[in-house]
Amino acid sequence: MTPLKITTRDTTTGPVLEIIGALDYPSAPELRDLLTTLTLQPGQRLILDLASMEFCDSSGITALIAARNHAQAAKADIALAAVPANTLRILTIVGLDRVFALYPDSDTAARA
Amino acid sequence: MCRTGQQPGPPGAGGEKTSKAAFAALLEDSAEELYESAPCGYLSTLMDGTIAKINATLLGWLGLEPEAVVGRMRFTDLLTVGGKLYHETHFAPLLRMQGEVGGIALEIKQADGGRIPVLVSSVIKYAGTGEPLLIRTTVFDARDRRAYEEELLRGREAAEAARKQAEAARKQAEADRARLQDALTVLQKSLLPDSLPTMPGMEAAAYYHTASVDRLGGDFYDVFAIDGKRWAFFLGDVCGKGPQAAAVTSLTRYTLRAAALHDPDPVTALNTLNKVLHERYSGGDPRYCTAVFGILEPDSATGQVTVRLASGGHPPVLVLRADGTADFLPTPGGILVGILPDPCFAAATTVLTPGDTLLLYTDGITEARTGEDRTTLYGDDALRAFATHYAGKPPQAVIKALTELLDDFGDGLDDDTALLALGVPAEDPPTKNTR
Numbered sequence: 001m002t003p004l005k006i007t008t009r010d011t012t013t014g015p016v017l018e019i020i021g022a023l024d025y026p027s028a029p030e031l032r033d034l035l036t037t038l039t040l041q042p043g044q045r046l047i048l049d050l051a052s053m054e055f056c057d058s059s060g061i062t063a064l065i066a067a068r069n070h071a072q073a074a075k076a077d078i079a080l081a082a083v084p085a086n087t088l089r090i091l092t093i094v095g096l097d098r099v100f101a102l103y104p105d106s107d108t109a110a111r112a
Numbered sequence: 113m114c115r116t117g118q119q120p121g122p123p124g125a126g127g128e129k130t131s132k133a134a135f136a137a138l139l140e141d142s143a144e145e146l147y148e149s150a151p152c153g154y155l156s157t158l159m160d161g162t163i164a165k166i167n168a169t170l171l172g173w174l175g176l177e178p179e180a181v182v183g184r185m186r187f188t189d190l191l192t193v194g195g196k197l198y199h200e201t202h203f204a205p206l207l208r209m210q211g212e213v214g215g216i217a218l219e220i221k222q223a224d225g226g227r228i229p230v231l232v233s234s235v236i237k238y239a240g241t242g243e244p245l246l247i248r249t250t251v252f253d254a255r256d257r258r259a260y261e262e263e264l265l266r267g268r269e270a271a272e273a274a275r276k277q278a279e280a281a282r283k284q285a286e287a288d289r290a291r292l293q294d295a296l297t298v299l300q301k302s303l304l305p306d307s308l309p310t311m312p313g314m315e316a317a318a319y320y321h322t323a324s325v326d327r328l329g330g331d332f333y334d335v336f337a338i339d340g341k342r343w344a345f346f347l348g349d350v351c352g353k354g355p356q357a358a359a360v361t362s363l364t365r366y367t368l369r370a371a372a373l374h375d376p377d378p379v380t381a382l383n384t385l386n387k388v389l390h391e392r393y394s395g396g397d398p399r400y401c402t403a404v405f406g407i408l409e410p411d412s413a414t415g416q417v418t419v420r421l422a423s424g425g426h427p428p429v430l431v432l433r434a435d436g437t438a439d440f441l442p443t444p445g446g447i448l449v450g451i452l453p454d455p456c457f458a459a460a461t462t463v464l465t466p467g468d469t470l471l472l473y474t475d476g477i478t479e480a481r482t483g484e485d486r487t488t489l490y491g492d493d494a495l496r497a498f499a500t501h502y503a504g505k506p507p508q509a510v511i512k513a514l515t516e517l518l519d520d521f522g523d524g525l526d527d528d529t530a531l532l533a534l535g536v537p538a539e540d541p542p543t544k545n546t547r
Contacts, residue, residue, distance in 0.1 A: 058351045065398045065451050093475075094402060094425035095447030095456075 001054055004030055013110045014044030014076065017067075020052040023060035031063040040074035049106040051082035061090065068100065081106040153230070153251035159244055161186035170251055175223035187249065192219045192227060203232070207247070211236045217254060229258040300328055303361050308335050311343050313410040314417060315537055317507040319515050321476065321529040328358035330401075331474045331530035332365050336372075341409065344372040344381075347472040347532045348403030348426060348449075360399045363388065364449075368405060378405045378422035382449055382457045386424070389450030400450035402426035404443070404472055408534065417464040417536050422457045424449035427475055430496060432503040432510065434467025434538060438496055441470075467504050469535030476529030477514070480521045490521070507533035 002021035009016050015038060023031060040046055048067060050056075056064075064080070071078040079101040083091065091097045103109035147154060153170025157163050163185050171178060174190060188196045195218040207213045214233040221227060234249040300322070308316040316335055330350035338344050346368050350360045364385060371384035382405055393399035406421030421429065423443035432438045446458035464470060473495070480490040498517060502510045510533045518525055 062351050062398055062400075065400070065448075069394065069398060093427055095445065096425075096451075098445070099447065099452065 003027065006031060006034055008034075008038075011047075011110055014040065014046055016047040016049055016106050016110070018049040018052065018106075022055040023053055023063060024055055024057040025059040028059040028063040032066050035067055035070045038070070040071060040076040042075035043077075044074075045077040045079055045110070046071045047079050047081055047106050047109045049081045049109075050084060050087065051105065053084060053087065056084075056087045056090070060087075061094070061096070064096075064100070077101070079103055079109040079112070081109040152253070155187065155249050155251070157187050157247045157249065159236075159246065161188055161247075163187060164246065173222065173228055173251075173253065174220065187247075190220045192221055195219050203234075207234050207236065211238075220251070229254040231257075296328060299358055299362075303328070303332055303358060303365060305334050305336075309337055309343070311335075311337075311408070311410070313412060313415060313536065314343070314408065315507045315535050317511040317533045319511050319518075319529075319531040321515075321518050321525065321531075323476070323526055323528050324353070328354060328361075330357040330361055331476065331528045332361050333472070333530050333532045334365060334369065335532070335534070336369060338372060338376050338407065342376060343408040344369075344376060344406070345408065345472070345532065345534060346381075346403055346405040347474065347530055348401050348424075349474040349476075349528075349530075350401040351399065353528075356399070360389070360393070360401065363392070364401055364403070368403070372405070372407075376407050378407060378420055379457045379459050381405045382422050382424045382446075383455070386449045386452070386455050386457075390453055393450065398451055400448045402474075403449050404429055406470075410536075415466050415536065419462050419464060419470060419534075420459070421461075422446065422459045424455065424457045427473070427478060427492070430471040430473075430499050431462055431464075432469040432471060432499055432505075432535075434465065434504045436500070436503045438499040438503045440492070440496065464534075464536045466536050467538035469503075469505070469507050469510055469533050471499060471510060472530075472532040472534075473514075474528070474530045476525065476527040477518065477531070479527060480518075480529075481524040481526070482521065486524050490524075504538070506537065507535040510535075 004022055004027035005020040007018045007020070009018075017031075017034070019031070021027070038046070046067065048064065068078045081103045082105050083102055088097065088102075091100070101109070101112070103112060148168040150167060150169055153173060154165075154167040155163055155170060156165040162183065163181055164183070166178065166181055171181065174181075188199050191199060198218065203213055203216055203218075212233075212235040216232045217229065218232050219227045219229050231252040231254045232249060234247050236244045237246050237248060239245050304320055308318060318333055320331065320333075330353055331348070332350070333345070333347040335343060335345045348364065350357050350364060367385045367388045368381055371381040374384075375381070382403060385403065389400060402425040404421055404423045404426045406419055409418040409420075410416075411418070421441075421443070423446040425446055425448035426443070428440040428442050430438055431441050441460050441462055443458040443460050445456055447455045449455070462470075478490055478492055478495055482488050482490050498513075499510070502513050511531055514531050518529060
């Protein structure tokens with residue numbers, strides 16, 4: 001499993017974080033730490049691109065919820081792009097598929 | 113100077129003579145000179161101890177002039193109090209008996225009040241008739257040796273102290289670990305019921321699998337009476353592990369218990385829990401749980417039990433029917449408890465007739481990794497298929513079979529797992545509870 005790597009790029013609609021590798025108990029704090037340094041403007045949309053995310057456990061899910069809380073606190077929006085099938089299955093069980101806006105890829109998420 | 117170690121001189125009388133002359137020159141030291149300036153102290157005493165002769169080396173150590181010593185002092189006057197005692201009790205008797213004593217450690221007093229540790233050896237000189245005449249004594253400065261011995265002693269003491277310290281630290285660590293383990297055990301117990309209540313017309317069984325003894329689990333369950341007619345049950349999974357998760361588990365358990373007594377409606381109970389968790393843990397450190405909460409209402413006339421439950425992001429419960437089927441009781445749309453201010457929880461209702469059993473579980477079992485390479489998840493379908501084999505069996509039998517299944521997973525089961533089965537006895541059986 002690839003160690004977590006997060007790349008950040010800014011678009012006109014807001015920042016896009018690409019989550020690469022495993023988002024799990026050991027690595028999830030990286031995303032949560034990164035969020036605290038991320039400035040969001042009201043009305044912007046934070047996009048988490050999960051196309052290259054290989055694994056996500058409950059700590060990873062918690063980090064996604066922390067990202068949502070961070071966006072909400074800034075009066076910004078959040079969307080998940082390209083959620084892997086297994087993670088989508090878990091998000092559906094716990095009801096988060098209706099809490100996060102889900103898109104097939106980050107471009108679609110930015111345009112929506 | 114050690115002659116035996118010298119290279120033999122060149123052959124020829126002339127060469128030998130030359131080396132002998134050089135050797136004699138080196139020994140121009142007279143016997144008198146050697147006596148006075150030897151690297152040790154010499155003294156001779158009469159048999160009563162009166163000092164008759166003493167060399168310059170010893171006088172130098174003592175800081176005394178010969179006039180003050182010879183004929184005026186006894187050997188014991190040169191010694192410290194302790195030395196005097198030892199001399200009287202051991203040294204002198206031994207010397208009289210054996211005629212000689214060697215290497216006795218004593219201390220001599222200096223004129224300026226200082227002390228010098230010394231090693232003393234004495235021999236008695238006898239007359240031809242065998243009468244003892246005098247005592248010859250050598251005194252070696254033992255300061256270096258004493259310092260060396262003290263150093264050795266200090267070293268040994270330091271090593272001993274270090275060993276004791278390490279031993280104490282090890283014992284302390286062991287005691288701390290034992291105390292921590294005790295605390296963890298007590299905490300873990302407080303998260304689960306000691307036993308399940310006796311419910312007329314119902315049976316219950318539960319099992320808790322702990323994945324790690326050190327990390328408190330986040331799964332929980334409980335069954336308790338609401339009033340004389342109704343019982344409440346819940347089972348869930350708090351995100352994360354360890355003390356923080358255990359704190360949430362504890363808060364969750366007691367909140368649900370209190371909420372159920374206040375208003376036993378399942379959705380209301382989960383809403384109350386949601387409010388508590390959301391207020392307590394919002395922001396950058398979200399804490400939440402999945403939970404199924406339900407109410408059992410047995411009808412003594414029909415023997416049926418009405419089950420009303422609500423789910424917050426928890427896998428659907430299984431209903432094992434007396435007719436040998438097993439199906440999920442769907443609760444779609446329920447969300448994790450604690451993350452939203454205004455969540456939606458999914459309610460469902462079913463009726464258990466004699467021989468039916470309701471099975472609640474946490475995802476430890478469905479997310480267990482199976483197969484040779486441990487990459488396949490056990491999954492919902494496999495669990496339902498497995499449960500079908502035990503449809504119609506009482507809760508104890510269902511839990512026993514699932515416990516064995518969990519054991520078979522081995523290291524493929526890496527999460528805590530809670531199991532709770534609630535059933536209606538098939539035909540006139542006694543009410544019995546096991547954990």
